Amino acid sequence: xxxxxxxxxxxxxxxxxxxxxxxxxxxxxxxxxxxxxxxxxxxxxxxxxxxxxxxxxxxxxxxxxxxxxxxxxxxxxxxxxxxxxxxxxxxxxxxxxxxxxxxxxxxxxxxxxxx
Amino acid sequence: xxxxxxxxxxxxxxxxxxxxxxxxxxxxxxxxxxxxxxxxxxxxxxxxxxxxxxxxxxxxxxxxxxxxxxxxxxxxxxxxxxxxxxxxxxxxxxxxxxxxxxxxxxxxxxxxx
Numbered sequence: 001x002x003x004x005x006x007x008x009x010x011x012x013x014x015x016x017x018x019x020x021x022x023x024x025x026x027x028x029x030x031x032x033x034x035x036x037x038x039x040x041x042x043x044x045x046x047x048x049x050x051x052x053x054x055x056x057x058x059x060x061x062x063x064x065x066x067x068x069x070x071x072x073x074x075x076x077x078x079x080x081x082x083x084x085x086x087x088x089x090x091x092x093x094x095x096x097x098x099x100x101x102x103x104x105x106x107x108x109x110x111x112x113x114x115x
Numbered sequence: 116x117x118x119x120x121x122x123x124x125x126x127x128x129x130x131x132x133x134x135x136x137x138x139x140x141x142x143x144x145x146x147x148x149x150x151x152x153x154x155x156x157x158x159x160x161x162x163x164x165x166x167x168x169x170x171x172x173x174x175x176x177x178x179x180x181x182x183x184x185x186x187x188x189x190x191x192x193x194x195x196x197x198x199x200x201x202x203x204x205x206x207x208x209x210x211x212x213x214x215x216x217x218x219x220x221x222x223x224x225x226x227x228x
Contacts, residue, residue: 003142003158004158007151010143027205031214033215035218041220042205042218042219042220042221043205044218045215045217045218048214048215055214087135090158090159092159096214099212099214100145100147100209100210100212100213101147101209102128102214103149103161104216105161106151106158106159106160107158108157108158108159110173
């Protein structure tokens with residue numbers, strides 16, 4: 001079974017631009033979560049989508065948004081990029097049928113650099 | 116809100132040394148606990164998890180962790196590390212019925228050959 005895939009793997013943007021990242025979950029997984037990983041902050045939760053609906057949201061500004069499609073694939077958008085948005089963005093998928101005992105499986109991440 | 120502390124930010128060991136990485140959480144109710152590993156240039160992988168039952172859980176690659184409820188801890192151990200264990204290790208906790216884990220900030224482990 002294929003793992004979680006993320007595209008693109010690397011992105012370089014300039015301040016003020018916007019960016020869209022894509023995530024394809026493991027087949028059969030219905031929940032997709034997004035995290036921002038930085039050296040100083042570790043993994044910070046952005047949001048989680050389940051059945052095309054945002055079910056949970058972290059403490060990030062409205063410039064960060066996402067969506068999920070009917071095939072469970074998800075996209076994340078960041079508008080008006082700032083230097084501080086440079087990070088590794090991770091996507092994780094889970095079956096989302098057992099709630100707290102679900103295990104998340106992570107993709108390789110998209111490395112975003114904002115210049 | 117749940118918080119997860121990994122007190123060791125950087126650990127440097129020689130091969131064959133024993134490893135213990137600390138993880139403490141704040142929530143006092145039912146928890147589900149995870150350790151993930153991120154090898155250089157690779158994605159986060161699940162090492163082991165604890166949901167219920169025997170508090171000593173064994174994971175992949177010889178790792179184990181012990182859940183001590185009274186200490187709010189879930190420390191990761193390995194009796195003899197290898198150079199290939201060089202990686203970043205993350206503890207994660209789900210609590211109170213939450214679907215979303217809270218991650219610690221990670222511990223960077225360097226093993227010298």
